[in-house]
Amino acid sequence: MEHHSRRAQAGRSPGVKRRTLRIGVIADTHGLYDPAVEPHFASVSEILHAGDIGGKDVIQCLRRLAPVTAVSGNVDGYEQSGWARRVVLRRGGMTIVLCHVLYENGRMSSEAQAWLDLEQPDVCIFGHSHRPTIDRRGRTILFNPGSAGPKRFSLPRGVGILTITGRKAVPSLIQLEARAWKRGAC
Numbered sequence: 001m002e003h004h005s006r007r008a009q010a011g012r013s014p015g016v017k018r019r020t021l022r023i024g025v026i027a028d029t030h031g032l033y034d035p036a037v038e039p040h041f042a043s044v045s046e047i048l049h050a051g052d053i054g055g056k057d058v059i060q061c062l063r064r065l066a067p068v069t070a071v072s073g074n075v076d077g078y079e080q081s082g083w084a085r086r087v088v089l090r091r092g093g094m095t096i097v098l099c100h101v102l103y104e105n106g107r108m109s110s111e112a113q114a115w116l117d118l119e120q121p122d123v124c125i126f127g128h129s130h131r132p133t134i135d136r137r138g139r140t141i142l143f144n145p146g147s148a149g150p151k152r153f154s155l156p157r158g159v160g161i162l163t164i165t166g167r168k169a170v171p172s173l174i175q176l177e178a179r180a181w182k183r184g185a186c
Helices: 002-009 034-042 057-065 110-119
Strands: 020-026 047-048 067-068 086-091 093-097 123-125 133-137 139-143 157-167 168-175
Touching: 020 034, 034 157, 047 057, 057 067, 093 110, 139 168
Parallel strands: 020 047, 047 067, 093 123, 123 139
Antiparallel strands: 020 157, 086 093, 133 139, 157 168
16 A cells, blocks of 8 residues: 555556657758658657758658658748748647757757747757757757658658657767668658
8 A cells, every 4th residue: 555655656657658759850851751760750640841841752751650640841942832931739648849940050040049049949950950959948848850862961861769658758869871872752
């Protein structure tokens, strides 16, 4: 009985397990679907694409792995693409915001700062820079998986996983090979 009381005090009902969510995170595909993402996204509940998709074929291929939520980027023509510029989601009791451009010329834009201040998310997923990033701004985790598209600049190609368990989000970066396996349809 004492064991039961301690569990109740901790805010959990006896026998209730915390659900773990694994979310695939991808950005800057620029029209390239690389099957190298498949083993990394094999057990995700969904995929979040942070823009510069480069074509609906990429989304169709990703949808074979899991449901996809995507935002548009500058390569997509923003709203002209049919995808929103920004999205706010609730997953595992956490607020996640998804956008393409968070930083311009190495600095967070005042528009992005105002949006983050308004939404106060637990996690902000973004793209555009092609630079894999895990950082913080106050209580918000800033997470850029890097680019999963054709290699550009001297930056590595990559994707990410966001794991959410019991109001805790843990982002992780996964580096892909410098060259994509193939270009085109899945």
